[in-house]
Amino acid sequence: MTDVKSLSPGRQTLRRLVLNPSVLIGGTLVAMILALAILAPVLGTRDPNELSTSNRLKPPGYEGTMRVYTDEGRMKVPVWYPLGADTLGRDVYSRIVYGARISLVVGVSVAGISIALGVLFGLIAGYFRYLDGVIMRVMDGLMAIPAILLAIAVVSVFNAGVMSVIIAIVVPEVPRVVRLVRSIVLSIREEPYVEAAITAGTRVPTLLIRHILPNTLAPLIVQGTFIVASAIIVEAILSFLGLGIPADEIPTWGNIMGASREVFQLHPHLILYPGVVLAVTVLAVNMLGDGLRDTLDPRFARRV
Numbered sequence: 001m002t003d004v005k006s007l008s009p010g011r012q013t014l015r016r017l018v019l020n021p022s023v024l025i026g027g028t029l030v031a032m033i034l035a036l037a038i039l040a041p042v043l044g045t046r047d048p049n050e051l052s053t054s055n056r057l058k059p060p061g062y063e064g065t066m067r068v069y070t071d072e073g074r075m076k077v078p079v080w081y082p083l084g085a086d087t088l089g090r091d092v093y094s095r096i097v098y099g100a101r102i103s104l105v106v107g108v109s110v111a112g113i114s115i116a117l118g119v120l121f122g123l124i125a126g127y128f129r130y131l132d133g134v135i136m137r138v139m140d141g142l143m144a145i146p147a148i149l150l151a152i153a154v155v156s157v158f159n160a161g162v163m164s165v166i167i168a169i170v171v172p173e174v175p176r177v178v179r180l181v182r183s184i185v186l187s188i189r190e191e192p193y194v195e196a197a198i199t200a201g202t203r204v205p206t207l208l209i210r211h212i213l214p215n216t217l218a219p220l221i222v223q224g225t226f227i228v229a230s231a232i233i234v235e236a237i238l239s240f241l242g243l244g245i246p247a248d249e250i251p252t253w254g255n256i257m258g259a260s261r262e263v264f265q266l267h268p269h270l271i272l273y274p275g276v277v278l279a280v281t282v283l284a285v286n287m288l289g290d291g292l293r294d295t296l297d298p299r300f301a302r303r304v
Contacts, residue, residue, distance in 0.1 A: 004127045016295045023295065026287030037100040043081060044094035048251045052079070052089035057267055060084040072159035077202055082274050095251035096274050102162065102245065102252040103232045103281065110169045111224040117170070119216065123208050125178065126185025136182070139175035143282035151234055155243050157278050165244045169231045180223055184216050201222020218296040225289030227296045237279055 017023050036043065040048040052066045060083050061141040065076040142150065151168040158164035189212065190192060197211050233247075238244030239254025247255035253274040260270035 001165045009023060010183070016289070020091055020291040020295055022287045022291030024291075026284045026289075026291055029289055031178070033100055033284065034104065035301070036097060037104050040097045040101055044091075044097045044276045045082065046091055046302050048090065048095040048098040050090060051249065055079065055081070055085045055089040056087060057263065058085040058089075060269060084267070084269055085255070086270055087263060088259075092256070096253065096277055099251045099253045099256060099274065100281075102250055103235065103278070105233040106162065106166055106169070107228035107285070109166050110173060111227040113166070113170045114173040114177050114227055115130055115220055115224055117174045119181050119213070119220070121174070122181025122216075123185060123212065126182040126291060127189060127204070127208060127212070132182070133177030142172060143175045143179075145172070146239060147230075150215050150232060151238060152241075152243055152273065155238060160244065160246055162245060165235055165238055168238065170233050173227050173230070177220070177223060177227075180219060181216050184219065185212055188212060212232070222293040222296060224288055224290060225285055229285040229289070232278070232282055232285070 004231075028085070055062070055064055055066060058064065058081050060081065062081045062084065064079055066079045066089075067076055079091075081091055083091075083096065086092055086095070106245050121135055125132045145153075149230045150172045154163050154171050155168035158167065192205070194211055197207050202211075235244060235252065236254030236257070238248075240258040242255075242258060245255055247259045256274045257271045260267065264271050
């Protein structure tokens with residue numbers, strides 16, 4: 001039997017990750033959602049925006065025909081709706097599968113941009129005390145506004161689309177990353193090794209990148225997973241309200257539910273199915289984040 005204490009710190013961390021149930025379950029579900037998004041052209045039954053007015057609001061499992069126009073003229077082809085058809089006859093299953101792509105793109109993009117900007121301003125605020133007050137007052141002002149209201153205000157300035165949604169969600173997320181990075185910088189800038197580097201004449205950019213930034217990586221990885229989950233939810237809210245990505249251009253879980261809210265009482269499955277997938281995805285990302293926090297954050301690390 002291998003002695004845990006004899007393992008290197010990296011292997012001990014990897015061992016804790018493998019043995020953490022939250023990482024295993026959350027990571028597996030996230031991998032499945034990622035595979036669903038990548039393999040959407042293979043797993044989807046047809047074009048998610050393909051209309052068929054003759055098959056409007058068909059129930060789950062419906063098999064019928066659809067008129068298509070080819071070089072040989074008009075003809076009928078068999079169709080199958082595993083999860084039913086929406087108000088315009090579009091396949092709900094295919095739209096949910098393709099919607100995974102947008103949700104993951106928005107979530108990962110928001111996390112990446114928020115962390116990049118948050119690290120930049122957090123390092124500056126934490127190290128340069130004369131800039132700390134100015135930067136943090138701006139961040140406090142942004143945090144005083146509810147995230148969803150701030151996102152709605154930002155998205156209303158731009159044309160509806162993926163990029164405008166990403167920008168709208170990044171704005172309220174950046175202050176949280178700035179506060180996290182700043183708190184870490186404040187706690188370690190007086191450490192002996194930092195003072196020794198300053199005494200040795202290390203330039204400020206080198207000092208921040210080599211000696212301070214590495215200490216923020218583990219908390220930022222954890223924070224990034226929570227930002228992904230939050231961004232997916234906010235994107236769904238914006239699209240559901242008709243302020244995000246238009247339903248006739250790109251399917252997302254939010255606009256799939258939004259397009260069907262008028263017929264919810266008669267056809268609840270049109271909102272139920274994308275809602276369940278959305279909930280499972282957010283739950284999986286949060287579980288993965290909790291597991292990473294338990295493993296990587298010294299304050300929560302468990303001995304195994």
